[in-house]
Amino acid sequence: MTQKPKQPKALYAISLLILLGALWGSGYTIARYCMTHGVHPLGYGFWQSLGPMIFLLLVIIFARIPFSLKPNYIRYYIACGVLGIAIPNTVMYFAAAHIPSGILTVLINTVPILIFPLSILFALEHFSLKRFFVVLLGFLGILLTILSNLTLPTLHNIPWSIIALIAPLSFALCAVWIAAFRPMPSNSLSLSLGMLIISSLCLVPLTLIMGAFHPISFPLQINDWLIILEIILSSLGYIVLFVLIKLAGPIYYSLVGGMASVFGLLWGKLFYGESLNSSSWLGVFCIIGAIILLTLLLKKEKEVAEN
Numbered sequence: 579m580t581q582k583p584k585q586p587k588a589l590y591a592i593s594l595l596i597l598l599g600a601l602w603g604s605g606y607t608i609a610r611y612c613m614t615h616g617v618h619p620l621g622y623g624f625w626q627s628l629g630p631m632i633f634l635l636l637v638i639i640f641a642r643i644p645f646s647l648k649p650n651y652i653r654y655y656i657a658c659g660v661l662g663i664a665i666p667n668t669v670m671y672f673a674a675a676h677i678p679s680g681i682l683t684v685l686i687n688t689v690p691i692l693i694f695p696l697s698i699l700f701a702l703e704h705f706s707l708k709r710f711f712v713v714l715l716g717f718l719g720i721l722l723t724i725l726s727n728l729t730l731p732t733l734h735n736i737p738w739s740i741i742a743l744i745a746p747l748s749f750a751l752c753a754v755w756i757a758a759f760r761p762m763p764s765n766s767l768s769l770s771l772g773m774l775i776i777s778s779l780c781l782v783p784l785t786l787i788m789g790a791f792h793p794i795s796f797p798l799q800i801n802d803w804l805i806i807l808e809i810i811l812s813s814l815g816y817i818v819l820f821v822l823i824k825l826a827g828p829i830y831y832s833l834v835g836g837m838a839s840v841f842g843l844l845w846g847k848l849f850y851g852e853s854l855n856s857s858s859w860l861g862v863f864c865i866i867g868a869i870i871l872l873t874l875l876l877k878k879e880k881e882v883a884e885n
Contacts, residue, residue, distance in 0.1 A: 594822040599837025601815040606683045607845040608808045609674040617801050619671035620785045621792030627663060627781055629809030630816060631774035638771055645768045650761050654769070657759070659776025662752035666745035667777070673745075676738035679850060683842020684862050685742045690872050691716030691865070692750035712871045719864025722857050770816065839866055 612622050638645060670686055677685075691713055720743070760769075785791050794802045822834075843862065 591822065594818055595834060595837055598815060598818045598822060598834050600841045601811050601818065602834065603683055603838040603841025604811060604845055605808055606670070606674060606679040606686070606842050607849055608804050608811075609671055610679040610682070610850070612801050612804055613671060613675035615801055617792050617805070618785075618788070618790035619668060619674070620781065620788055620790035622805065623664075623667045623671050624778070624781045624785045624791065625794070625805050626667060626808060626812060627774055627777045629806075630813050631771065631778050633809075633813040634767060634771040634774060634816065638767055641767075643765050643768050645771065646761070646764075648761075651764075651772065654755075654759060654761050655772030655776045657755050658752050658769070659773040660780060661748050661755060663773055663777035664780040666748040668781075669745045669748070670742060673738050673742040677742060678846055680843035680846030681739070682742060683846070684839045684865055685720070685739060686745050686749075687839045687842075687869070688716060688720055688743070688865055689746045689749045689753065690869050691720070692746055693753050696750050696754050706875075709872065709875055712868050712875065715864050715871070716868030719861040719866075719868060722861030722864065767816075839869075 609622060613619060637643075666686075670682065673682060695713060792801070792805070794805065798806070819834075839862065
């Protein structure tokens with residue numbers, strides 16, 4: 579007879595989920611301030627790639643975690659670094675100056691909704707009618723969220739909302755690549771470091787060529803403090819992420835997107851006074867509902883497969 583998980587463990591997992599949602603949800607709010615106060619998106623993206631890279635490098639050195647430079651690992655680093663960090667982060671930082679941070683958070687966290695059709699396309703999963711209707715619910719939410727921005731014409735939200743969807747699409751492609759080509763044996767921390775190294779190498783020449791580098795010099799200005807704060811929050815997020823996955827599993831982690839969306843809306847309201855109209859709220863509920871339903875369906879399918 580299998581024992582039920584102890585209550586303290588479940589509460590600990592929920593606490594980590596909330597903490598990770600708060601950490602990652604805050605990133606869009608901080609990015610919006612920096613983008614609207616003189617920091618170029620490429621310059622900001624460079625620091626948000628380099629900072630966590632240095633952090634993970636130190637962790638791996640002190641923890642003596644192996645880091646492979648075999649060809650198949652390098653190919654993996656390149657694909658995930660470009661699809662999982664360089665492209666989506668750059669897109670979302672450009673969009674941050676044009677879209678309310680709460681809306682941007684919700685749009686970026688539609689990754690689980692996009693993964694299913696891509697998995698079908700690349701023959702990684704079989705068609706499921708239940709998940710198909712849940713994905714339709716998510717796409718309805720995306721459509722409502724984009725169309726609701728018609729009430730904010732001065733921000734030119736419609737085209738930027740569509741452009742912002744490149745980010746979750748890129749994240750979803752990265753997730754599909756990870757599922758199909760993850761090298762073994764592997765450690766999540768070392769793979770993340772490889773991704774961050776590649777994304778930093780991509781952003782360095784692009785940032786310099788575009789004249790977009792943002793120097794951090796003393797005395798520190800508000801933008802500098804916020805960039806450093808986001809590096810710290812992002813790095814803490816990596817720690818919480820790996821602890822959460824080890825404790826509760828990757829399917830439970832899928833709920834982070836919904837939690838980050840909720841906190842993104844909360845931070846947007848607190849710091850920018852952003853308010854959503856009825857269409858926006860309906861779209862947000864559809865998206866978050868779809869993410870939660872997809873996670874529950876995946877969990878149920880996994881339990882059935884194991885039995």
